[in-house]
Amino acid sequence: MSENTQSRRSFFKGSMAAAVTAAVATTAESQGKAAPSAPAKRPNIILYLADQFRADFVGANGRNGSTHTPNIDAMAARGKNFTHAVTNQPVCAPARSVLMTSRYATETGVWHNGLELDKSLPTLAGELRRSGYTANLIGKWHLALENPKQGGNPGPVKAEDRGGFLDLWEGANALEHTSHPYEGTIWDRDNKPITYKDEYRVDFLTDRAERFLRQKQEKPFFLFISQLEPHQQNDMQRPVAPKGAAARFVNSTAPEDLRALPGTWQDQLPDYYGCIEAIDSSVGRIRRILEEEDLADDTIFVFFSDHGCHFMTRNQEYKRSTHNSSIRVPLIIDGPGFEGTQQIPELVGLIDLAPTLMDAAGIAVPASWKGRSFFPLVNDFKARQNWTNQQLIQISESMTGRAIRTKDWTYCVADLSGDTKQPAAKVYQEYQFYDQRADPHELVNLAGRKEYRAKADELREQLKKLLAAAGEPEPQILPAKLYP
The missing domain is CATH 3.40.720.10 (Alkaline Phosphatase, subunit A)
Structure with missing residues (x-):
């Protein structure tokens, strides 16, 4: 050179x-x-x-x-x-x-x-x-x-x-x-x-x-x-x-x-x-x-x-x-x-x-x-x-689902009716919930565990805010009742 x-x-x-x-x-x-x-x-x-x-x-x-x-x-x-x-x-x-x-x-x-x-x-x-x-x-x-x-x-x-x-x-x-x-x-x-x-x-x-x-x-x-x-x-x-x-x-x-x-x-x-x-x-x-x-x-x-x-x-x-x-x-x-x-x-x-x-x-x-x-x-x-560590994930085709991903958690809700022909659902149910710190390979689904109820409620409200920012109407999100 x-x-x-x-x-x-x-x-x-x-x-x-x-x-x-x-x-x-x-x-x-x-x-x-x-x-x-x-x-x-x-x-x-x-x-x-x-x-x-x-x-x-x-x-x-x-x-x-x-x-x-x-x-x-x-x-x-x-x-x-x-x-x-x-x-x-x-x-x-x-x-x-x-x-x-x-x-x-x-x-x-x-x-x-x-x-x-x-x-x-x-x-x-x-x-x-x-x-x-x-x-x-x-x-x-x-x-x-x-x-x-x-x-x-x-x-x-x-x-x-x-x-x-x-x-x-x-x-x-x-x-x-x-x-x-x-x-x-x-x-x-x-x-x-x-x-x-x-x-x-x-x-x-x-x-x-x-x-x-x-x-x-x-x-x-x-x-x-x-x-x-x-x-x-x-x-x-x-x-x-x-x-x-x-x-x-x-x-x-x-x-x-x-x-x-x-x-x-x-x-x-x-x-x-x-x-x-x-x-x-x-x-x-x-x-x-x-x-x-x-x-x-x-x-x-x-x-x-x-x-x-x-x-x-x-x-x-x-x-x-x-x-x-x-x-x-x-x-x-x-x-x-x-x-x-x-x-x-x-x-x-x-x-x-x-x-x-x-x-x-x-x-x-x-x-x-x-x-x-x-x-x-x-x-x-x-x-x-000052960075906000949250991302909205939308899922289609395999299911109609939504998730919030943070540094520590993944909280996912799904339309359990199986309808995948609409871009969004009016009603979702808690489906998957993972602790990224303790379980980075996501082998233990925490959805429905009573000891994680408060964290699930917090993430549910954060997810709703992300959905509103994405232009989606606020859905109903039902709690998981059974621990799979």
């Missing part, structure tokens, strides 16, 4: 640090009302989503000795690791709708899979584009109408249904239905097919990302790399690792929340580990490209997931529950404003990610967004002391 290049980088870092300090200082007064102080140079933003990736399968999170994630661990060593991030709706499309709009799934139009995003809502891509960014997507979208009988399509997506991603578009609405691990199709912005064969899907999508990142960028860019792995291949009902990879993970560590319960984990964990390894290699490759193109110091790089995976231990599929295995997600952010190793244990949700990125870029957050910027938590102990 030349002395001039080093000088330019040093100047940029100093300017960025000053701008970030100003942005943090004004966040509390500015969110949803006025723009924070803009950085001297708007950072590029990359969101890298690995579908159905459990938080405890990141080596840097220190809970799984068999995980092989050196590149993701290196991200955590360079940047900020939000160790208690959760999804607000643990299923693919609703989680993505929350991410893109900073609204709850019952407000976005996508409260279960297959529905289309409400076009009237401001999105992260649209707001960044209005502020001078290009908005680019590679991979899975899942926010356009999916059912062909209703005019939808799992493959091509009309421009008006792309949520503001109006520059590079190389994606499929439901990638799991248009591709397999070694062959498949995505579509470009003109809905012309781009096919691949005999290359692993993770690597193919990484190839497309490299092609974009090697091009000269005239504007700051927002790039959403949306991988399917380690999500199961739907028509095979299992994750599929690269050829030969699963054999390296036979008899690997089984997380403690799975060991005591029947499910598919005994057979499927080796492939899941192999998929994780492939995602990690892809993350490392993206980082190397950023360095080679002199973009690394100018780019906020976010690694995260939409939900976790419980391998059919909690219900008859892979997620859609309020357990940690479903709702805990990795969230690691590296780049301008997020430099320096730091583990941040405050409870944050996917609903908070879009306002955080806008805040870090010095752009005003739409007043209609419900999430909170967690940018002030970075290196600010006072902000961490």
